[in-house]
Amino acid sequence: MPAKLLDNPLVVSVLGRLMEQPAHPYQLLTELRSRSEHYASAVNRGTLYNVVSAVVEQGWAVEEGQQRSGNRPERTVYALTPAGSAELVRRLDHEIRHPARGFTGFLGAIAYLGALGPDGALDALSERIERLRERSEEDGRLLAEVHAEGVPRLYVIEAEYALAQDRSEIAWLESIRAEIAEGTLSWPGHEEVSD
Structure with a gap:
């Protein structure tokens, strides 16, 4: 998994959402999109799934089980780990303390x-x-x-x-x-x- 993927601002969103409760990637995608028009335009399925994979690879989230809804395929549910919680706090603290200029x-x-x-x-x-x-x-x-x-x-x-x-x-x-x-x-x- 490319290290740059861990620099994606979605990492904080994924960790933050998993802090609320475990979820599968498709659930993360739909909930993030529904929460903000910023997410709706910026989050695509491929990127989100790659970020979830990177977060799991880092040990910040783990598989918690499978979930099936109706005729849909089984989906892997992920939960935040203590290391993921610590990483979320570290990133939030840094982002809030250090203003960065974004190019729009x-x-x-x-x-x-x-x-x-x-x-x-x-x-x-x-x-x-x-x-x-x-x-x-x-x-x-x-x-x-x-x-x-x-x-x-x-x-x-x-x-x-x-x-x-x-x-x-x-x-x-x-x-x-x-x-x-x-x-x-x-x-x-x-x-x-x-x-």
């Missing part, structure tokens, strides 16, 4: 915002702001529902963090959009934005 598609794109020209940039930023507002309103509504159902805040704190990130990004984007519209963000090679 948006970060790469915003670096070349100037290529759109002022009008194109205003249009693109306005659409992104609107999409983020819609998403944050929906996420805020869902979070409020979960809290109203009595789910402890700590169980959904990652959703709260994602919502705060979206709201912060909206505020930043609005300030950049205002600077472009007011002509205070210099735009080499372009005339001022028309009103």
